[in-house]
Amino acid sequence: MTTYMDHPDELGHFGDFGGRFVPEALMPACLELEEAFRDAWADPLFLDEYHHILKEFGGRPTPVTYCERLSSELGIELYLKREDLAHTGSHKINNVIGQALLTKRMGKKRIIAETGAGQHGVASATAAAKLGLECTVYMGELDTQRQALNVFRMELLGASVHPVTSGSRTLKDAVNEAMREWVSCVETTHYCLGSVMGPHPFPWMVREFQSILGREAAQQLVDRGVGTPDMVVACVGGGSNAAGLFSGFANSSARLIGVEAAGGSAIGIGSPGVLHGMRSMLIQSDVGQIEEAHSISAGLDYPGIGPEHAYLAASQRAEYFSAGDDEVLDALQRLSRSEGIIPALETAHALAWVFREVGGQIRRGDTVLVNLSGRGDKDVAQVLDILGARA
């Protein structure tokens, strides 16, 4: 039987995907990082410190919440893994604490990061402040305008925010700019990538840092007598929260479901390509130019997907669907009213799919675990604008 979500091959391949497609100048840094991560991840002292900080500072473990009212309305058993209750309001903290510790272990004093909506930027700035590192965040100029409050949050935390004016001035361009910057400061600076994407070892390493949420969730369901759910569901942009969740269930009988934004569905409408250091599924033109993704949620506004997801899709271990902006807005409101939890717009994609598919992909009576990957506070102003304009 095939084992899923274990190790990539020695060059970082997950089947046909992954690898390391970076300029020669960055190769030594990628190799150094891989070695440092392998070493740290096998070091009990590193693991102790990582888990200690996530517990004492990060608020882990996060609970699993049973949705009583929605379960009854939908005729399923619906559970949420509450990453919205982690520090900084999403699963992003799991990754940045790991990478910030690794930065110090490598003797580097500074991190750079890309961000779209600002969640990973805020988390990176937080980890940098906690561990005494300098931090510069690259953010598309359009996103700095759309998410001005998050820019201020990062600055409050002592980070500097660098608006990116190239290309479409969004997340994809922020990654380009962070990589360009990394070339010039690679000896002193670690690139704290925010998702399960980029060159090896990032997709594997970030998944490992996020696997804590999947392991916790699996154990929590066992502890409360639920056992293995029929289905685990997560939203997917780059795919870090989904990778973390899936890794807890990859070798169980649970169906693994990733939900992309309809306008950023790299599995649904993309084709194989090479971008940002990885071979994966990408949304691109008929001559191989990368296209812009479009989504109501800035966090899913990315034309690619992590290479392990591309592999899980190709091997049919996980299934990927998409949700559109309107049903996402409905799902956000429905969870808020029925369960008292305002989810992030990203997270609402996973919920929208569940609400839509009861009686379709989901049988009545099924047990469904959704990763509540982030809280919606950051999105309420945008949601108010949209709903207000419709009223």
Place this chain on the structure above:
Amino acid sequence: MTSLDTTLAALRASGRKALVPYLVGGVSDDWLDHVRAAVHAGADVVEIGVPFSDPMMDGVVIQRAADVSLGRGTTPQSVLDDVATLDVEIPLVVMTYFNVFHHMGVTRAAGALHSAGVSGVILPDLPIEEQGEWRASCTDVDVATINMVAPSTPPARIEQIAKIAQGFLYASARMAVTGAASDEGHALDVVTRSRAVSDMPIYVGIGITTPEQAAAAARIADGAIVGSALVQRVLEGQGASGVEAFVGELRRAIDAG
């Protein structure tokens, strides 16, 4: 051994230092005239950029030129179709990002490059670990795969790269993306370490902005690559005459030693 290896080895044996100007394909209606002007002014190889939406190794000048070119409807095939009409006596090499050819399919891409008369390809985001299939397809049709070495590349890795390198070794003078620079960079160090393990021609690029810098690079290496400084002049609308004047200046500075 590709034809490019033979040509560039002969060039070095003749005692002439190579001048490699870079131009972005499709940036204007008369871009082929820019290539001809560069050749006329004394280029030994012309490097032609195929614009890509996400040029990770390029600074602002070449990014802007790529945007201009893509905005005009340039495609990889349209650049190669244009190149095929060029009748010049020197080798032409293409620089782009791997996705462009990955999307085309590597065998088809290698064939298209060959048909267009291209002698070599520089793909900065395709390191040796991922080059196998690409290299084999290109070697089949006599198109060289040109590799870069950087200031951060350790000696053992330079040796690995040099062992399979074709055409010339592209020595990056600094830890930076393409674009103007005023400091000396690490060219001497990179060239010295590369010389120690390879007898290939070594050309220095990245940040070579002025004729003086080009001459300095050519003194320590076998050639100099000048991109952004030339593309900047194209973006300013200096046209073929501007290209000819600047490449001529570079040529004279290099030849003066």
